[in-house]
Amino acid sequence: MSTPFGVDLGNYNSVIACARNRGIDIIVNEVSNRATPSLVGFGPKSRFIGESGKNQQTSNIKNTVDNLKRILGLNYDDADFEIEKKYFTVPLTKDETTGGINAKVRYLGEQKEFSATQLTAMYINKIKDIAFKETKANLVDICLSVPAWYTEKQRRAAADACKIAGLNPVRIVNEVTSAAVGYGVFKAGDLPEDEPKKVAFIDIGNSSYQVSIAAVKKGELKILGTAYDKHFGGRDFDLAIAEHFAREFKSKYKIDVHENPKAYYRVLVAAERLKKVLSANTQAPFSIESLMNDVDVSSSLTREELEDYVKPLLDRVHVPIEKALKDAGLTVEEIDSIEVIGGCTRVPSLKQKLTDIFGKSLSFTLNQDEAIARGNAFICATHSPTVRVRPFKFEDYNPHTVSYFWDQEDEDEDHLEVFPRGGSFPSTKIITLFRKGDFEIEAKYTKLDEELPQGTEPLVTKWQIKGVIPSEGESSIATKLKLRNDPSGFYTIESAYTVEEKIVKELIENEEGKEGEDEDGEPQYKEVKKLVKKNDLEIITLSSALPESIRQDYIEKENSMVMEDKLVADTEDRKNALEEYIYELRGKLEEQYSAFASEQEKEKLSALLLKTEDWLYDEGYDSTKAKYIAKYEELASIGNIIRGRYLSDQEEKKQAIRQKQEAAQAAAMAEKLAAARQAASNSTPTPAEKPEENDIEMD
Missing domain, CATH: 2.60.34.10 (Substrate Binding Domain Of DNAk; Chain A, domain 1)
Incomplete structure (x- = not known):
């Protein structure tokens, strides 16, 4: 039986949700985070996807691809690509077969190119693996959300990416629509049954800003109008902050971070942290050690200064709202509720701007980061023959x-x-x-x-x-x-x-x-x-x-890379196991195992441990899985004999203790029985004396 699951494919992070346990659960990744970084990194031996990719991004910036959904299905010659390419640190080239976009990276010691569809498939495959490890369920069907502005080609590319990852895309759904469906399903108790409630759903994420006006009532939803700003999101705020400090550092420290991609990326990361701090504080410090040319930099920024730098963005906030309202044929006064999601909506100035436009308080009843994924999981469940869900009808725009x-x-x-x-x-x-x-x-x-x-x-x-x-x-x-x-x-x-x-x-x-x-x-x-x-x-x-032949080729390549990643991970596990065994066995040989090994055995094993340790940190540092296993077994062949003696002695001691306990228990039981018999004997009543027989006189 397949477990329905939905994925909110975010530009910065992605969220996974599964329909199970009579509800929708958010799936945590290998480090227990509820959101997984949306990127793919390439190394000399394997790929780094999700959390592992984020951990090595700074040191491997020229081989790490993020902003995946911004180039998925996009043509190299599209006007949007001119805007998008400034956010990438890897070389992007034109795919001569499809006209799409490829990323050029160094992988397994060779220069390789991967299409945007392949890269997205790699990431979705990782998402599937995270969900499988958490749920232990069979995962076949997926509902994937995409921006409302995706064209047919981009939607097809999203579906192809799912298929390459071994999944069946039962539905490709607009992101804000997914959140609206979740609202209609999980807030059903607050919805009318006759005249629909007019709700504005606003999603401002890492890279885009989308607005949908919906008519919602119990069991039913209709999107009346949708508008968007494709180039308005959290990354644009980060970029504005980073550019400010780039100018300041050029003047103050005489360094130009634009000349060093790694330095500029570190400024962007610090800018993102600063933006979050300023959401709760009016001023925040900004410092980076050894940013470039061994120069430490430091500065600060106030919330007012940030608002000034992002003023061109804030001045555009009203445009998608007005366009969506016009398409829906409604006015601001006719909107009953404004539901806001997306990480960027935590910026105070942005929230205030939205409040001013609508003239009423914003509503945050939906989880800002997880609403879309939850809606996706529900939609996927409606397509499942094995999962029963409450009926809910919805139409998109x-x-x-x-x-x-x-x-x-x-x-x-x-x-x-x-x-x-x-x-x-x-x-x-x-x-x-x-x-x-x-x-x-x-x-x-x-x-x-x-x-x-x-x-x-x-x-x-x-x-x-x-x-x-x-x-x-x-x-x-x-x-x-x-x-x-x-x-x-x-x-x-x-x-x-x-x-x-x-x-x-x-x-x-x-x-x-x-x-x-x-x-x-x-x-x-x-x-x-x-x-x-x-x-x-x-x-x-x-x-x-994608033509079936190309898709099949991508599937085979993805499966091959998955096996390569698994081999590298298994090899690393065997190497770590060998290292741990060396230290564990050496410590126990001097303590627990000391009395159970002869001096000759101790000398031989100690010498072998030292020899293996030297090999491990020298020529064996980058060896094969088979050699690590062989070295482990060589040590274990001697260590297990000594361990066996120790365990046998421990078992004999435990047996002796058990026998003593059993004997003590038997003696205690016998004593209790004897006491019980004595008590019973003392309490036995004396037999009553026979009454004398009466003499009966006969006439």
């Missing part, structure tokens, strides 16, 4: 206008706007085309300049429809296509079939709606012309998803 195009034949038009911006999804439309034979149909974004960034490819997906054969004597045949904007936001053709006109008999009904009858009382029929399904057609999809 379509942010992009999509039209379907075909070659013009007998039709007056060659395209149709099927899914307009502002419509709800999932959604289904059926269209009819008259075709002379096999044909192609394409889905395209048709309002690129208004709704999408410059450089976005207009083509969404292409389909080849095969098996179209007109009826005999006809030049064309009616073809029905079932078009769908599915729950994951993918644009698909769910089915295609031809229909032909046939004469069929239809039962005649009288005015009362009853069956008409002839004079003999038999039902009456009439002949009518109707379109009847003729043939199902073959649909060949040419989407932006």
